[in-house]
Structures are given as C-alpha cells and as structure tokens.
Amino acid sequence: MCPFHPFLAFGVKTMNPVRVRFAPSPTGFLHVGNARTALFNWLFARQHNGRFILRIEDTDVERSFSAFEEQLIMDLKWLGLEWDEGPETEGEFGPYRQSLRLLTYRDYTRRLLEKKAAYHCFCSSEDLEREKNTAVSEGRMPLYSGRCLKLDPKESAARIAGGEEAAVRLKTPECGELSFDDDVRGTVSFDLSLVGDPVIVRSNGHPAYNFAVVIDDHCMNISHVIRGEDHISNMPRQILVYKALSLPLPRFAHLSMVMGEDNTRLSKRHGATSVRQFDDDGILSSALANYLALLGWSPPEDREVLSLEEMVPLFNLKKVSRSAAIFDYKKLHWLNRQHLKRQPVEQLARAAFPFLKDEGILPADMTPDLWAWLEKAVGILIEKVDRLSDLSPHFAALFEYSPEKLDGEAREILSSDCARKVLFSVHEELKTLEKVDFAAFGILTKKVKEQTGCKGKELFHPLRVALTARTSGLDLDKFIPLVEEGAELSFPAPLKNCRSRVSEILNYLGETGSR
Numbered sequence: 449m450c451p452f453h454p455f456l457a458f459g460v461k462t463m464n465p466v467r468v469r470f471a472p473s474p475t476g477f478l479h480v481g482n483a484r485t486a487l488f489n490w491l492f493a494r495q496h497n498g499r500f501i502l503r504i505e506d507t508d509v510e511r512s513f514s515a516f517e518e519q520l521i522m523d524l525k526w527l528g529l530e531w532d533e534g535p536e537t538e539g540e541f542g543p544y545r546q547s548l549r550l551l552t553y554r555d556y557t558r559r560l561l562e563k564k565a566a567y568h569c570f571c572s573s574e575d576l577e578r579e580k581n582t583a584v585s586e587g588r589m590p591l592y593s594g595r596c597l598k599l600d601p602k603e604s605a606a607r608i609a610g611g612e613e614a615a616v617r618l619k620t621p622e623c624g625e626l627s628f629d630d631d632v633r634g635t636v637s638f639d640l641s642l643v644g645d646p647v648i649v650r651s652n653g654h655p656a657y658n659f660a661v662v663i664d665d666h667c668m669n670i671s672h673v674i675r676g677e678d679h680i681s682n683m684p685r686q687i688l689v690y691k692a693l694s695l696p697l698p699r700f701a702h703l704s705m706v707m708g709e710d711n712t713r714l715s716k717r718h719g720a721t722s723v724r725q726f727d728d729d730g731i732l733s734s735a736l737a738n739y740l741a742l743l744g745w746s747p748p749e750d751r752e753v754l755s756l757e758e759m760v761p762l763f764n765l766k767k768v769s770r771s772a773a774i775f776d777y778k779k780l781h782w783l784n785r786q787h788l789k790r791q792p793v794e795q796l797a798r799a800a801f802p803f804l805k806d807e808g809i810l811p812a813d814m815t816p817d818l819w820a821w822l823e824k825a826v827g828i829l830i831e832k833v834d835r836l837s838d839l840s841p842h843f844a845a846l847f848e849y850s851p852e853k854l855d856g857e858a859r860e861i862l863s864s865d866c867a868r869k870v871l872f873s874v875h876e877e878l879k880t881l882e883k884v885d886f887a888a889f890g891i892l893t894k895k896v897k898e899q900t901g902c903k904g905k906e907l908f909h910p911l912r913v914a915l916t917a918r919t920s921g922l923d924l925d926k927f928i929p930l931v932e933e934g935a936e937l938s939f940p941a942p943l944k945n946c947r948s949r950v951s952e953i954l955n956y957l958g959e960t961g962s963r
C-alpha cells in the first residue's frame with residue numbers, strides 16, 4: 449500500500465521565452481559528447497530567439513580546476529557557441545559559477561528544513577558503508593535506512609547547535625511511481641521504492657549536484673534542460689527536489705550517448721575525444737560543429753554540409769534520435785574536407801600557419817609577402833588533404849630537392865637520350881629567361897621540343913623529375929609559380945627556383961656519371 453504523497457502530483461511550466469543552459473563541470477577537457485550537448489542547446493536557443501546560458505558547475509572542489517574552465521571557455525568560443533549569459537558576459541541571473549552561489553543553496557536548504565521536507569543526517573561514512581554492506585548481503589537495494597529521519601527533532605537541533613557536522617537529506621516518498629515527458633525519449637517512469645533519501649547538502653556544506661542543479665535551473669529561469677542521457681538516472685532525485693520546493697519543472701530533453709564504432713562509449717581508445725584534440729589534429733571548428741550536429745540529428749533533404757548559421761533554422765529537437773550516436777572519424781574527415789573547400793584562402797592560410805610553423809616550414813614572424821605566398825600555396829594544396837595537419841608533407845615537397853635521393857623510376861626516366869638532351873636544352877633556355885612564370889615556361893618547352901625533337905612523355909617526364917626530383921606531384925603549372933615566387937622569399941629553409949634545380953641535377957648527374 450502506497451499512501452498518496454503530494455510530491456507525486458506536479459505540473460510542468462509552459463515557458464516563454466526559451467532559456468537553455470550548458471552546465472559543464474570543469475573536471476577535464478571538453479569531450480565531444482558534451483560539446484554536442486552545448487551545440488544542441490545553442491541551436492535551440494538561437495532558433496527560438498532565446499538565451500543560451502553557460503553555468504560552471506564547480507562544487508566538486510577536489511576535481512574542479514580553473515585551467516579546465518579556461519580551456520572549456522576557449523573551446524566553446526572556438527566552436528562558435530557564444531553564450532548570452534555566463535562567465536565573462538554575466539547577466540541578471542548570475543553569478544554563473546556554482547561556487548559563488550552557496551548562499552542561494554543555503555537559503556533553499558533552510559526552506560526545506562523548515563518545511564520538514566529535509567532533515568539533518570549525522571551518519572558517518574563508516575555507518576553508511578556498514579548499512580550498505582548489510583543491505584547488499586541481504587539482497588536488498590542499498591538505500592539509506594532513514595535512521596536520522598527517526599531522530600527526535602529536538603535532539604537533532606541540539607546536535608547542530610552544538611557544532612556537530614551533518615549532511616542534509618531530502619525526505620522522499622517510500623514508494624510510488626514518478627514519470628516525466630522527455631522531448632527526446634517520450635515518457636520516462638521511475639519506481640520510487642528504488643530511490644532513497646538523497647543527500648542534498650554534504651557535511652562540508654557543499655550542495656550535491658542533484659540539488660544545486662535544480663535550484664540553479666529554477667533561479668535562472670531555465671525553460672528547457674537539454675543534456676546527456678547519463679543524467680536520466682538523476683531525474684527522480686531532481687524532480688523530488690522541485691516538488692519539495694513546489695517549483696514548476698522545466699521541459700527536459702536527454703540526448704543519447706556518443707559511442708565509438710564498437711558501441712562502447714567514445715573514449716581515448718577510439719581516437720581523439722576532446723574538442724582540443726580535434727583542433728590540434730587540423731579539424732576546422734565549423735566542420736566539427738557540423739559533424740556534432742549530425743550525431744543524432746538528420747537535417748532535412750539530406751543537407752549534410754552546413755555552417756552553424758545554416759543549421760539554426762533547420763534544427764529540430766523533436767527529431768533528434770534516441771538511439772546512440774556512433775562517432776565516425778572518416779565521416780568527420782570527409783566533412784572537414786568539404787569545409788576546407790568552403791573557406792576563403794585568407795582564413796585557410798591563417799588556420800594552416802601554426803601547423804607549418806611547428807614543422808619549421810614557415811617562420812614565426814611572417815611578412816606580408818610570405819602571407820601572400822602562403823595563401824596561394826594553401827589555395828593549391830588544400831585539395832590534397834582532409835585535415836590542415838596533413839598539409840605539411842605537401843609543403844615539404846616544395847622545399848625538398850635532393851637529386852641524390854632520386855628513386856629508381858626517376859633515374860630510369862633521366863637515363864634516356866631524350867632526357868639528356870631535354871635537360872641541357874632547358875638549362876640553356878632558362879638562362880635566357882628574365883622571369884620564369886608558367887607562361888614563359890610554356891614558350892621554353894616549345895623551344896626545347898623543337899631543339900631536341902622530344903615530345904610528350906619523353907619531354908615532360910624528364911622535366912618533372914628535373915624540377916621536382918620526383919615522378920609525381922603537383923601539376924607543373926601550379927608548381928612552377930609557387931617555387932619561383934617562393935625562391936624570392938626568406939623561409940627557414942631556402943626554396944630553390946627552377947634554374948638552380950636544373951643546374952643542380954645536371955651537376956649531380958655529371959658527377960655521378962649518370963649521363
């Protein structure tokens with residue numbers, strides 16, 4: 449027999465305007481699963497002309513670090529998910545960091561104690577451990593026995609007045625069912641006989657997550673709580689706090705977990721998992737945001753390549769899938785390639801610069817001439833890669849020119865009669881050119897063809913090997929202007945122009961007797 453408990457009858461607020469929040473705990477780097485939660489909240493707020501709030505949940509003092517918070521803030525900004533209220537911007541419902549809101553929690557705790565909806569618990573951790581072990585050995589759920597609930601209130605008050613440390617527990621119904629409507633998962637129900645009286649304030653005075661989150665969502669006028677499905681199990685405790693304080697509930701939407709391809713939760717084992725790592729790996733923020741949106745949501749008409757702005761009108765929280773989202777790195781790389789193609793070269797050059805600087809290809813102090821060259825080079829080479837971090841070898845290939853490292857195929861090409869004639873002729877003709885741009889090179893190859901009688905492969909293969917010391921690579925119409933213009937600039941390692949390349953290979957072949 450389960451007596452009626454007033455907590456079990458409750459309403460949900462119908463709220464306008466939309467106010468949503470992302471509430472990370474600064475206990476680690478921003479995981480892509482959490483970044484997706486932030487993104488869905490952001491999209492939902494923007495779509496409804498609502499407010500997106502960032503709240504730092506740092507009441508777990510042992511595990512929260514300001515360095516993680518700083519990084520988190522940088523990562524959200526990098527993704528383009530700027531908040532309307534929160535750290536830095538502030539707002540009328542602040543402060544937006546839980547460690548600065550302790551007085552508010554204290555006030556709500558007092559109200560609960562006064563209403564006798566909560567009580568002090570003096571049990572030591574050893575007592576609780578013992579109780580738990582007994583329950584487990586007897587095959588019962590390890591729920592709090594309610595021992596301190598039975599204390600005489602006068603005794604309890606005297607112990608507190610005497611300075612004894614105590615936690616605060618919420619009094620909960622012993623049985624019954626609790627359900628709520630989730631915008632992603634539909635109706636979700638819980639058996640209250642499986643929920644013990646939860647600690648809402650620890651004996652050190654810090655609020656428990658399930659308490660602070662309710663107070664904050666209420667005080668910040670949150671209309672929709674959109675977060676990871678790992679919080680579903682917290683729902684009964686949170687709903688019971690709302691009810692104990694007679695507060696209306698916001699709407700809830702719990703997003704499925706992000707899994708690796710083997711259906712286990714996405715972790716380091718699968719590859720990069722934090723937003724920072726993806727940036728370090730050369731994924732553009734627009735591509736990562738685009739990919740995260742596709743984890744559980746399918747845009748209409750199969751439009752997959754989308755910027756944040758393009759996603760705003762299309763996003764539909766009600767269409768977000770409740771099945772687990774599988775993180776597919778290949779798909780992310782494909783999307784990144786599409787986003788790379790959409791970027792203006794100036795931005796691509798800025799984004800590529802740190803990778804090329806770290807590889808020692810570009811100097812730290814870039815001149816306007818170097819930037820102009822970089823834009824041209826990135827504009828050409830970007831089509832060869834999925835990620836900015838993959839650009840370095842393509843740049844390095846422009847700088848490396850080592851006839852002594854020619855491979856067998858290249859040597860074979862240079863060993864023909866035609867090759868010898870072509871190289872000599874090119875060498876002589878290059879001396880006559882003032883500027884070796886591609887147009888001039890075209891005229892030069894015509895002359896070489898006339899002089900040597902070599903054409904087609906016999907002409908162009910030796911030319912390619914002579915200029916690049918390789919048998920494949922960029923088309924020469926792109927390669928020649930890049931090395932010619934680059935040769936005038938100062939890079940950490942010099943870029944050789946066509947003339948010196950041809951001289952060098954002739955010298956090398958002469959010295960080694962290869963011709």
Ligand code: GLU
Binds near residue numbers: 675
């Ligand atoms: N601070 C919680 C977390 O980082 C989120 C709480 C919530 O969204 O309700 O998992």
